[in-house]
Amino acid sequence: MHGSAFLLELGGVILLLAVLARVAQRFGFSPIPLYLLAGLAFGQGGLVPLVTADRFIAAGAEIGLILLLFSLGLEYSARELVDAVRTSSRVGAIDLLLNFAPGFAAGVLLGWGVVPAIFLGGVTYISSSGVIARTLDDLGWMGNRETPLILAILVIEDLVMAGFLPFATVLLVGGGAWRVVVSIVLAALVVLTILTVAARYGPAISRAVFSDSDEALLFGILAVLLLTAGATEALNVSAAVGAFLAGIVFSGPAADRARSLLVPLRSVFAGTFFLFFGFEVDPGTIPKALPAGLALAIVGAVTKIATGWIAARRGGIGRRGRIRAGTALVARGEFSIVIAGIAVAAGAEPDLGPLAACYVLLLAVCGPLLARVVDRPGRRRASARR
C-alpha cells in the first residue's frame, strides 16, 4: 500500500461513485451505465488513469462479481425456480433462441471465432433483473397481469446463466477436444453436486449458519460463499457459478436476513465491479465499437420486445400488456457485464469489452425509457417516491 496516495485515490473514486449514485437516484435511472462511463474515463487511456488504487479495485471487482451472483442465487427459492420452469420453459426457450442468436451471429460475422461469439450471445441474451425489477416498481406495474410472466422469464434466464457460465468458461480455457469434454463433465458434476447439497442439506446449512447476531451471520455466509466460489474456481468452473449456487443453498430466515445484510456490501463491491470493467476498456476503442454496438442494441431491443409480446400473448394478455411486457424486458445490465467481464478477464477477444460496454450503456438507459414511454402518459403514482 502507498499510504496517503492510495487513500486519496480510493477516496476520489468512491466520491465519484457517490455522486453518480446520487445522480442516478435523482433521475430514476440505473446507476450501472454511469459507473461504466466513469470507469472508461478513469481507466487505461482515460482522462485521469489511476496509479495506486487499481490493484485494490481489481480485487474489489472480483468480490463484486461474486456478491452479484450470490444475491441472484439468494433471490429465488427452490420452489420459485421449479414453478418458473414448469410454467414458462417454452417461453424461456423462445427467449434464449431470439436473444442469444443476434450476439452469436454478430460475433461470427465480426470474425471472432466461436467461443467469443458464444460469450457475445450471452451478453445480448440476458436481461437485467435488477433494472427490470426497479422499473416495474417505479412504474407501478407490480399489479399488472403480465408481470408474473416477465418475472418468470427472468427466473429462467438466471437458471440458464447457471448452465451457461460453467459451459462457456470451460470453452474459454480450451485445450483439445478431449480436455473440453472432460472439463464440461467435471463442471456438470460440480454444479449437480452443489445443487444436490442445496436440495438435501440447504435447510440444515442455513440453520447452522443462522445466528441472531448480524455479525456472526454475515461472516458465516461470507465464509460459505467465498469457499464455494474459490473451490469452483479451482476446478475451473468459474467462481461466479459457485457464488450463484451458494446463493441457492441458503433458504428460510438465513436467506431473508442475508438479503438485507448483504445489500450495502453488494452495492459497494458491485459498483466497483462495473467501474473496473470500464477501467479495462480503452475509451479509444469505443468509437470503433459504437456502430456495431448500436446495431446490436437495436436488434436486441426488437428481439426482447418480440419475446415479451409472445410470452404475454400466450398468457392471454391484451395488446397493451404485451407491449408493456416486451419493453420491460429490453433492459440489459449487470449480467451482460458479468458475462463479458469473464471473457475479457481471460483475454478472449479484445473487441468484446468495448462492444459489450456500448450495448449495455445503450440498453440499460433505453430499456427503462421505452417502458416509461409506453406506460400511459400522465399517470403518476399516488404516493410519494421513497
Next chain:
Amino acid sequence: MSVVNEIPLPGIGVRYEFVTHDGDRVAVVHHRSGVRELVLFERDDPDTSHDLLRLGPEDGRTLAELLGVSQVAKDLAELERDVEGLAVDRLPLGAASPFDGKAIGDTRARTRTGVSIVAVLRGDEAHPAPGPEFALRGGDTLVVVGTPRGIEELAIVLRPG
C-alpha cells in the same frame, strides 16, 4: 370471505387478488421487504392496474386494524414460522360433509391425525378455541394446526363420502 387468488411474483413477493362486492378487481402486493401495495384494476382492461397506495410494514398493520381484520391469522403465520414442521391451515367444511351438525369431538381429529382444530370461522364470526362439544356446520372453515401430513389426512376425513 371472497375468493382470493394468490399469484407468486418470483424475487419480489406475492400478489393476492380478489373481486369486490361491487365488481372491482383489487390486489395487494406483498413485497418481501414488508412493503404492501394496494392496487386497483381498470374495469375495461383486466391486464392493467393502478397502484393506489404504498404502505410500509407498520402502515399495513394499521390499515388492517382499521378495516377490522383480526390479528389471529397473522399470529398463526408467525407461529408456523417459529416451529419447524408445524403447519397452520384452513380447511373448509363442505355442506355435504359427514360432520355437518356433529360436534368437533366426533371428528376425532386429534386421535386420528394429531391435528388440533384451534378455531372455527363461520361467516363473519370467529370462534377461537372451540371445545369438543362445539357443533360444526356445513360452510364452516376450520383453522387447524398440525403436521402438513396430518392436515392432509384430516381434509380427507372431513370430505363427504
